Amino acid sequence: MSIEYYIKQLKVTGTISRMSERLINFSLSRPVLVYWLLLVLTIAAGALIVNIEVDTDPENMLSPDEPARVFHNQVKSDFMLSDIIVVGAVAREQKSIFNQKSLADLKRLSDSILKLEGVKTEDVNSLSTIDNIEQADQGTIRFEWMMPEEPVSESQAQSIGNKSLRLPFVVNSLVSGDQKAATIYVPILDKNESYRIAQDIRGEVAKLSNSNDYYITGLPVAEDTFGFEMFVQMGISAPLAAAVIYLLMLYFFRSASLVAAPMVVAMSCVIIIMGAMIGLGYTVHIMSSMIPIFLMPIAVVDSVHVMSEFADRYKPGERAEKVIREVTGHLFQPMLFTSVTSAAGFFSLAITPIPPVQIFGVFVGCGILLAFLVTIFFVPAYVSRMSESALVNMQSKLHSGNESKSLIAKTLPSWGRFSVKNSKLIVLFCSVTVIVSVYGIFKIQINDNPVRWFKQNHEIRIADRILNQHFAGTYDAHLVFDFEEKKRLQESWSESIKQLANSTSLDTETVKRLNEVLKNILVSPHQVLAVADDLAFEATEKEMHILEKIILESEKAIVGLKKFTEPEMLAYIEKLQAYLLTSGYVGKSNSVVDLIKTVNRELRSGDDRDFIIPDSQAAVAQTLLQFQSSHRPQDLWHFVTPDYTSSLVWLQLTSGDNQHMAQVVETVNQYIVDHPLPSGVSVNWAGKAYLNLIWQDKMVSGMADSLMSAFVIVLVMMIFLFRSVIYGLLAMLPLSITIVFMYGMIGWTGKYYDMPIAVLSALTLGLSVDFAIHFIERTRTYYQQTGSWNETLSLMFKEPATAISRNALVIALGFTPLLLAPLVPYITVGAFLATIMAVSAMVTIIVLPASFNLLKVFLFKTKAS
């Protein structure tokens, strides 16, 4: 017990009580100053809230320098990819979308989308913006718009159908394989505009004849819509939470003027913290949008303790100031510790690698500490200035209430007796629960999907379901092949060119001009070739010899770098694509290989037998030259970089579940193990579905770290607070059981472990340790006073247990307005937190007395002996 010895030597208590005295003195002697300070601070911070900026981009779950995110954005830039809104049209009555009316509507809609502000016009993909490549007459190849005008007859519509079903790029991307539906892919310049653009598109849809049903989906719309509804939910849930808390406290204390104090504490804390966060330039992310609703119930908890005890102790005729001084002084230490431990729980979120979670944790943590300070400064000042009549009024109401005793007060003592009588049974029951729960934890399925953040019947969920039924998938992942030899090849080329460029056979002017280009580190053979070619026009015979060498070397380098025009490389991609289809989650994949095969087919016979990769690098290059002679040559650069050293395979996934993405990644990894990549080639992932998987992985491991560290920190704090290892461990018991039970439940019920669930662990820890602190602290105080375990127990189940239960109810019910939110993550958090608070309060009240009873020999030995 040497640790305990040292802990006991610490003169913590003395320091704290001196500090508390000073603070309370200040509050009671200068109440007006306290009022003004709080008011000014609140208004100043509140003014900053107008600068609010909402951020719903799940990409921001990763820090900007996260390698996966950097790569993703590099890929987006290299392949000129945009965020895409997918508009789906499903023929309403007709069996096929290829009827005159449906296509005419589609053309009209596509045309009006092209006119919308914020749309990247040249990349819009629909039947009316794409090219058809086909055989016209014998030996003739033709590029033409697939649907340049609205079809005027059924046969025209059918012919568009026949043509488009021949193009692999179109089938199951732009028209469904069942011919029932067609899509318009709308790339947008700024993803933060997607909600507005989606609304504009809906407006255009309303102008069409009703031959099709329309659905709008795509991750940017989901994200931006989420942002919009986030505002709605903040507008609904936060005031509702305030109302619920207010009513609940009014019920407990029966005095509107008394209850006003905790409400002031809660409101000012929420406003100051939100104002500070926004003022510091942080965006309001899905996580931080929950700060008000988290802070409000937690902020009133301290005041509830003070008010509870004040209401119990105050007798008419007494000086309110004297009573509140006693009460606050007496509660100062447990309140400080509960605030610090709760804050520690939230601060621990700062060690997760997810920026929005860090911000959330830090600001809620600060909010809790602020609430403590505001409680200490404001509540005593407020109560001391309450009029005698208001206090008498409250007292009389409380007394009449006390006579009929609240449900809580009536039932609690029997809980205590039950707990002590059946302590062994309770411990056994808890042990079994923990074992079963731990088993459940191993069954937890980690999964998330931003589209699932909407309720089942939300239009985005419906669109998602319908479009993924008809098409090969509306979720994107990008498999990117890189020719890693590129660097080495380019270096050896530039080495040899540098030697040639400084040859003595060259004029000084020529040497100068060549070196000018070569000094650029990223010089490409194209650039050198252009300069050397220019120089060659006026070159002497002597120079010509060298320049020709430079030209030849550069030409060789250009072709040598074109890895993704080599038939063997293309064949590898072709086989991998075929294999991916067997994984079950990839509906379709598109690559430069599909482009090449299609053009090759039409250049040759137009028959399927020519739907193959040409047999030489030059043949591939010449085929691609033809593709570039279409209306949309730029489409090629979405699949391969202009130097052909990188190539992208666009995977259409039917599900945006991270689980399924993980399976696709696993499938590709396995394929690469079985079929090694061509030498010098590497493969990497990009795309939103993949990024979601990455931040989820980070969140899972990050949350485990955060939970562990919070656990250790809180445990250490408990040991210091109680100056006892055994009490410290006991204090951790209720919350440990609660957390294990909660995650066990998630495992058993098959609910996915997603972002909101992950965040809950650290919160639970910070919040429910409060109950244990108050319970243990008060138990020890009573035991010191009475020296009898039985008496302590019966006292404990009066005022302290009531206060704990009240607080549990305030917090639990305070979160319930989240259940009314239109968005699933808020509902999840609300439901779970309410449950957790209730469970952990119950566990505290039942398990702690049972444990005390079993361990009383050790716990109370000093006094007993």
Next chain:
Amino acid sequence: MTSQKISTLKYLSSLKFLLVLVGCISSPILFAKNINDDELTADEIVVKASLASYYGGNDGRTMARMKIVDANGRTQLRQFTILRKDVEEGGKQKFLVVFSRPTDVAGTVFMVHKKPGSQDDRWLYLPALDLVKRISAGDKRTSFVGAHYFYEDVSGRSPDEDKHELVMESEAFYQMRHTPKEPTSVEFSYYLTWIDKKTFLPVKIQYFDASNKATRLIEAVETINVQGIPTVVRAKVSNLTDGSYTLMEFKKMTYDLGIDEDVFTESALRNPPKKWLDFN
């Protein structure tokens, strides 16, 4: 679709092309010193401009290099030789475009028999596929081998397809506005040209979309005299939306070489005429 195509097939001459592929190899025309500029109608200016830059001597040859630069600044090169022969002044013309770079497309040949008032004949030869292919006479506003130039810029857009107005006349330029007669057949809603009063070469062509936004720009960057003829040797087409562009440069231009007519036959595609492709 079909109706719109037929209209695009009638060429008398091309406005856009003049800057680019032909401008450099057109034969001299006598600048009508005796014509009072003030009396020219819009249509006359356009015809004169197209004649100035498009029809002239009997034939021409040039080396051409296109530098295609995308929005990210990445460059691709295309190098080719153009042979041109006029069959009749102001009427039929024949073109042969033989690619030399990048080396993997070397030997690719593109041939046009331009037949104003009727459909052009276009051919393609791809050596690595050993394939001669006719290109359907369809929409010609497709990209020319990935550049920002269109095939129509190569083979010509007929002044008959647009309505012309003289918007403004300055000391140096005529500023013209051209509106397509069949708006559905093209991607622009109108375009403006600035025609040099001395040379009648357009120095700038700007295309506008339906919302009056300039989307595409063709500029004559450098003009020199070749055998006494003002000739554009550097021209640039820019995509004004994303900043990408193609720079076309001409070298070793010669007019009136007396190129044989049989150079422009289908059978010559597989065996491009070395005699005319050798610049030394």
